[in-house]
Amino acid sequence: MNNTQKIAQCFSPAAFIHDTEENYQEIEKLILEEEIGGLTFFHSRHSAAANFEKRAESLDTEGTYEKLIGLINRYQKISKTPLLISIDGEYGLAMRIEKTPQYPFAISLGALKKDAEKWVEEVGYRMGLDMKNSGIHLNLSPCSDVNTNPDNPVIGYRSFGDNAENVAKLSLAAYQGMKKAGIGACLKHFPGHGDTAVDSHLGLPILNKTKAQLEAEELVPFQFGIDHGVEMIMVGHLAVPALTGGKEVPASISRELITGLLKEEMGFTGLVISDALNMKAVAKHFPEPGMLEWEAFQAGNDILCFSDHVKEGIEIISNKASEEEVDLVFEKIMALKKKLGVFDFQPIEVPSFDWEGHSKLQKELAENYVSVISGDIDSQTLKGLIQSGKLGYFEYFTSSPSLFSQKLGLQSDSSEKQIIAVFVPSHKPLNQFGMDIGTLEKIKESASSKPSILVHFGNPLALKHLGDLKVFEAVICAYQGFEEVQEVAANLIFKT
Incomplete structure (x- = not known):
């Protein structure tokens, strides 16, 4: 390959599953004319824009999985060098693709009470198999943010x-599980996005911490991963002025952070992948097409994800980078492709999923993480109240009676004590996690009126919107709304 072709191997622009034929042909043009190294698949332009437009959820579209397989086959068929196919699937293919297995969120897995590392590795392994069978080589996951x-x-x-x-x-365990399944994974978002108050899709988060503070917290998972042989790390769009001479430079384009800190000080020798280069934390600062791609490359990124200016980026990098720099990155990418079996691509048939095995895993996980986080559950007393018709039940944010309500078999009329089930509509914090203020006030009033047990199905960070939890006699945190979780929560109440 010539120098330009080698640089093109760094690029992994976005490919949308639900798109126009014209846009599919634009991707084909990038493959044929620019000879890009890979593609990162997303559901649709609508869902990719959800962060920018402050929508809470993406639209539901039929046939996503079948379309994905069709597009992978279509694009691989015309690529001179087989493409590295990646996806951002932190809780499985379901993060981007309907009707595929969804696994618990990281926050739920973080609450596992027994053998957490073993179970998280198993989840990573199962997710990885789903992806490998779908023609995907790399999952841009897990988050190592504290x-x-x-x-x-x-x-x-x-x-x-x-x-x-x-x-x-746990992030290392998830990484190792995916690796065991034969796909690549990466720890993200270096140097740590956990203590930020700005969404980097919308603006630049500033982390005002000293190097010593970062070493005691944010950098711990990344150093742990490096020490245990992690081969890929994604750098986030957040600024750490203490490490860049006081300048508010995004880590993703900072040579001090990527080459200086990550590679030289922390000893990372693997591949560095940029967070999506269309994100406003960086994109809005580079009006000239291709300059952002050059800044990311010269900072030390090996793979440029979601570049909106591939042709211009290749051209500018070609003019500014030395042959030695290009060769080094190119060799790393080729070695990764070989290791992940990219060169062995064969057209894929649409695979089927082991839904029964998936459900069994979900139940085993739920039994491990569903927890009474305050108070006590006295099952005998509750059973007595049921027999005398004095235990009530109310659930919120459901469109039809839940499996949980069917398992409990309770009436929602006058009672001495009540169970309040909250099915949090969204896992994202926008608009109180999708819970309207009027209904939240109603829940608080109800809980104050008589002894109540709260069963919270969803992101535990949403609990803060339910007021003082001491008002409740007991609180069960179920973390997810899966049917298997609802069954385990019902069993927990009645100790069955």
Whole structure:
């Protein structure tokens, strides 16, 4: 390959599954004319823009999985060098693709009570198999961010928690599970996005911490991963002035942070991948097409993700980078492709999923993380109240009666005590996690009127919107709304 072709191997622009034929042909043009190295798949332009437009959820579109397989086959068929196919699937293919297996969020797995590392590795392995069977080589996951800021607008449920050592162990376990399945993975978002208050899709988060503070917390999972042989790290769009001479430079384009800190000081010798280069934290500062791509390359990124200016980026890097720099990056990418079996691509048939095995895993996980986080559950007393018709039940934010309500079989009329089930509509914090203020006030009033047990299905960070939890006689945190979780929560109440 010539120098330009080698540089093109660094590029992994976005490919949207639901798109126009014209846009599919634009991707084909990038493959044929620019000879890009890979593609990063997203659901649709609508869902990719959700962060920018402050929408809470993405639209539901039919046939996403079948379309993905069709597009992978279509694009691989015309690529001279097989493409490295990646996806950002932190809780499985379901993060981007409907009707595929969804696994618990990192925050739920962070609450596992027994053998957490073993179970997280198993989840990583199962997710990895789903992806490998779908023609995907690289999952841009897991998050190694330590979520110490409960008001963080962008990490939250994506983190294994607020304890740096625990996050380090569990993110490595997830990484190793995916590696065991034969796909690549990466720790993200270096140097740590957990203690930020700005969403980097919208603006530049500033982390005002000293190097010593970062070494005691944010950098712990990354150093742990490096020490245990992690081969890929994604750098985030956040500024750490203490490490860049007081300048508010995004880490993703900072040579001091990527080459100086990550590679030279922390000893990382693997591949560095940029966070999406269309994100406003960086994109809005580089109006000239291709300059952002050059800044990311010269800072030390090997793979440029979601570049909107591929042709111009290749051209500018070609003019500014030395042949030695290009060769070094190119060789790393080729070695990765070989290791992940990219060169062995064969057209894929649409695979089927082991839904029964998936459900069994979900139940085993739920039995491990569903927890009574305050108070006590006295099952005998509750059974007595049911027999005398004095235990009531109310659930909120459901469109039809839940499996949980069917398992409990309770009436929602006058009673001495009540169970209040909250099914949190969104895992993202926008608009009180999708809970309207009127209904939240109604829940608080109800809880104050008589002894109540709260069962919270969803992101535990949403609990803060339910007022003082001491008002409740007991609180069960179920973390997810899966049917298997609802069954386990019902069994927990009645100790069955």
